[in-house]
Amino acid sequence: MENVKAPTRTIRLIRPPNTDGVGVFCLDIDGKCQFYTFLEIRCEIGGRGFAVHRLGQGELYHVRVGAPEDRSCECLGFLRWGRCKHVAGLAALIKKGELPTRL
Numbered sequence: 001m002e003n004v005k006a007p008t009r010t011i012r013l014i015r016p017p018n019t020d021g022v023g024v025f026c027l028d029i030d031g032k033c034q035f036y037t038f039l040e041i042r043c044e045i046g047g048r049g050f051a052v053h054r055l056g057q058g059e060l061y062h063v064r065v066g067a068p069e070d071r072s073c074e075c076l077g078f079l080r081w082g083r084c085k086h087v088a089g090l091a092a093l094i095k096k097g098e099l100p101t102r103l
């Protein structure tokens, strides 16, 4: 049987949010780095909200991170599977204590 390995994903905070609240992180997927800027935005419906923008691609996603019912993202992966690298990545940064809430 073939052993299919899931891609290795890690997230690194490149630049913590500046005075405007804008920071940069990198999603490293099998050694390929994808850079994103992010900005925490006010979220009234549960969880913490972020606007996440992939550099060079023009894609902007609104991501919510929190309890399972408070997670969402606008990317195709989340629409299809109910989970995605954006939610998982931001959740990992929050868990590591690298994104103290600013709102």
Ligand SMILES: [Zn+2]
Pocket: 061, 073, 074, 075, 076, 077, 078, 084, 085, 086, 087
């Ligand atoms: Zn997503």
